[in-house]
Amino acid sequence: MSDIKIDLDRGICCGSGMCASLAPTAFGVEASGLAAVLPGAPTTDLDTLVKAAKSCPTLCITLHHRGEEIELF
């Protein structure tokens, strides 16, 4: 699964923690209150990553699979 690339735009992250609840191996909430991508993210199941990205209140997570952006909606 290392052909998955995960980006999280902390500029618009609102710190809801939804990503960390739904995909705890991929995302965490830092002491700053903002989310961060964890080292375990690339090996997290793709469906779980998509669910987390879709549930983000501000849609600040983007996913690429083998160079192609995954359309969330």
Next chain:
Amino acid sequence: MKTVVVVGGSVAALRAVETLRRDGYDDRLVLVSEEAHEPYDRPPLSKHILTGELPATAPLYRPAGSLLDAQVEVRLGARALALDLQRRRILLPDGELAYDGLIIATGARPRPLGTQPCPEGVHTLRTIDDAVTIRRSLEAGPKVVVVGAGFIGAEVASSARARGLDVTLVEAAVSPLVRAVGGAMGEALGRLHIVNGVKLRCGSGVDRFLGARRVEGVRLTDGSVIPADLVVVGVGVVPNTEWLLSSGLTIENGLRADPSLHVHGGTVFAAGDVVSWYNGSLARTVRGEQWTTAAEQGSHAARALLRGPQAAGHFRSSMYFWSDQYGAKIQFAGDTVADTVDVIDGDPAEHRFLAVYRRSGRGVGVLALNQPKTFSRLLRALDAGTPMEGVDDLLQVRAPAAGSLPA
């Protein structure tokens, strides 16, 4: 200040407490919450908790006990009963609590429908306990009636449909989400219910619930009866201000604060669903019911308490909100009080569109359905301080093809 008290147990209160600590306040800090849980995330309650995608436990924002690690005295299950401004004390069930600084973030509660009698099986949704009760009921495969097609009602209907249940959504207004996004766009978003198999009944309210002990049906004001084993009522919220009535503070659509969220004497501030304030971004006095607004208010109120309202400045907010329904994403920023609304991209019929609300010709709000990229660009610009009136430039709006609709 020797003691700062934050009253409330949700995101505004949590952000207030965290900001106080982060910005260097290191004396006594007390969080008073009537909930039995440490602060938890409410948005999943109508979504993943009901569908079963998250466990049936409070989705705590921070690991249990981490507030204690930050030297925050957490008083759970404690409802504030009164506020004495002169003596700087709040009354709790077990006695008084003195403060030097106070942040009021007591939120709001579901508006009761007021229909009597109210048999078992009729619920509102605000807390994790409500959500767990509704979830257990959903697991039994009931016929579901949701009363009120606002965002909570819409998300409950969506979650119940995700379980394959028979769902009827009842709305007294002519279309869903009128209060949230206006009539034209409410109708456009309401189509999501219909294409996803929910029976949408607009234009009739609830006359009464049927059933002696447990609910068996709902009779509408047009005389029709809908069978029901589970009813969830989502008809708005009421700010929790009763405990402040004897304080002398101004209660007007919630607790009134000045534009910097300052309430009284440089010592009392407010944040979250409980507060109404002049929002410079919308150029009117409003009360928010949005997660992001509440979170930002919590931080702002903390800074205003520490540095003073002048230094903290006015609290301005684009009042961003989102909703997840049937796998679709609804996003909104700005104001829906507008003369016209233009669909500037996409097509409501294809469940993918972007619409701009305009007042006197100027853009005041943006609504998106399944348009994440454009909306993210907008959010970045708003975060960077671009005023909402610049929305047309931000979105590079051309003249609407189909003409304007009344908002």
